[in-house]
Amino acid sequence: SLFGSSDDTPVGRFKSYLRIATVHPVPDYKPPSDFLLAQAKEIGLEGKTLEYVKGKPVTLLTWMGTSPSLPSILLNSHVDVVPAEKDKWEHEPFAAVEDAEGNIFARGSQDMKCVGMQYLEAIRNLKAQGFKPTRTIHLSYVPDEEVGGVDGAGNFIASKDFQNLNVGVNLDEGLASPGESYRVFNGERSPWWLKIKTTGAPGHGSKLYDDSAFENLLKSLDSISKYRAEQFSLVKKGLRAEGEVTSINGVFLKAGTPTPTGFVMNLQPSEAEAGFDIRIPPLGDVDDLQRRIDEDWAPASRNFTYSFEEKVYPRDKSGRPAVTTADDSNPWWVLLKNAVVKAGGKLSKPEIFPAATDSRYVRQEGIIAFGFSPMANTPILLHDHNEFLNAKEYTKGIAVYEEIIKAYSSYAPDVDSQAEL
Ligand SMILES: CSCC[C@H](NC(C)=O)C(=O)O
Ligand SMILES: [Zn+2]
Numbered sequence: 001s002l003f004g005s006s007d008d009t010p011v012g013r014f015k016s017y018l019r020i021a022t023v024h025p026v027p028d029y030k031p032p033s034d035f036l037l038a039q040a041k042e043i044g045l046e047g048k049t050l051e052y053v054k055g056k057p058v059t060l061l062t063w064m065g066t067s068p069s070l071p072s073i074l075l076n077s078h079v080d081v082v083p084a085e086k087d088k089w090e091h092e093p094f095a096a097v098e099d100a101e102g103n104i105f106a107r108g109s110q111d112m113k114c115v116g117m118q119y120l121e122a123i124r125n126l127k128a129q130g131f132k133p134t135r136t137i138h139l140s141y142v143p144d145e146e147v148g149g150v151d152g153a154g155n156f157i158a159s160k161d162f163q164n165l166n167v168g169v170n171l172d173e174g175l176a177s178p179g180e181s182y183r184v185f186n187g188e189r190s191p192w193w194l195k196i197k198t199t200g201a202p203g204h205g206s207k208l209y210d211d212s213a214f215e216n217l218l219k220s221l222d223s224i225s226k227y228r229a230e231q232f233s234l235v236k237k238g239l240r241a242e243g244e245v246t247s248i249n250g251v252f253l254k255a256g257t258p259t260p261t262g263f264v265m266n267l268q269p270s271e272a273e274a275g276f277d278i279r280i281p282p283l284g285d286v287d288d289l290q291r292r293i294d295e296d297w298a299p300a301s302r303n304f305t306y307s308f309e310e311k312v313y314p315r316d317k318s319g320r321p322a323v324t325t326a327d328d329s330n331p332w333w334v335l336l337k338n339a340v341v342k343a344g345g346k347l348s349k350p351e352i353f354p355a356a357t358d359s360r361y362v363r364q365e366g367i368i369a370f371g372f373s374p375m376a377n378t379p380i381l382l383h384d385h386n387e388f389l390n391a392k393e394y395t396k397g398i399a400v401y402e403e404i405i406k407a408y409s410s411y412a413p414d415v416d417s418q419a420e421l
């Protein structure tokens, strides 16, 4: 066929998509978009591209519902993947080699080309069964998630195009699960990427004096380290899940006077800097964290200045925690749970995603969003060497999406009770 595979089966088409190396730092977004548009045409979906940034198309596929005025369903996936260190892999990372056990090795096999193709395969099957959706279903294939999504989902979700889709519920990526239950995420922690910098008088390495830059920084590191230990101990004691505490991890340190072979060893430097990746849960205390930064970690009294490379506010536009209700009061939660069970799967308790996905842009709009990648019995290998997904597990996921799409697109309660949905 057009994309170099003669294997025109669900698994074959998955492999074809995996073989399109949409890899950072310079993914070519045209080939996957052409591939997806060709798939859409074959299945009978409307397809178009929206290009908010040149060379970074959002591919939007649509299955019109019979009641197109009802809020729609948006199935999102990102087309880009992180790089792979080829020589550390057992199989070429973009060859989509299937081993004797049916494991398909490729960068993107878990994160998240599986999901992007499973949506399409589920729709292909539903169409073949003669199913007619009541609500309209949109599939968005976005660029640049792996570099923060600003040029991808960020632009798309801020657009008039997106508003016009009238999205009622969104699905995006989750994580694989080594156990038999699928994981599901109803919120995520927000990144604050903090850089702190202090200055102090330089001096001889032998002299004890107050307020050296290095000493200023050590005090901050001490305070940060204590806070980190407190948060981590809540996880270690089993009192909180990983996504429910604030994490802070050092990511760089910068100080010293370089020589051609190392650093000057008897000179106390006049500047010291450090960087931290902080993640705040949706219900985390933003004011407390900000106070710690101002008073303990980067106080002006110790000559600090600070800046953020990233600072996502963990609330939606109305000031509510950017978290989706995942209990029986939310019909979209109930539908999801029941659909998974109907497909023969199990769903774990909802969790907060520890890192950031494109879902944050949707939840910030106050729209219901679940992170869900149907991969059970699968080691978590996103961004890792030898990322793989088993063909059987992939195929099970298609059946799961068939049930979800059926349930979601058929959901049409009485007109007066569905204003919010
Ligand atoms: C600020 S965007 C960063 C996005 C990235 N996402 C993942 C899934 O690793 C992260 O959480 O670091
Ligand atoms: Zn991803």
Ligand SMILES: [Zn+2]
Binding pocket: 082, 111, 146, 382, 383
């Ligand atoms: Zn990723």
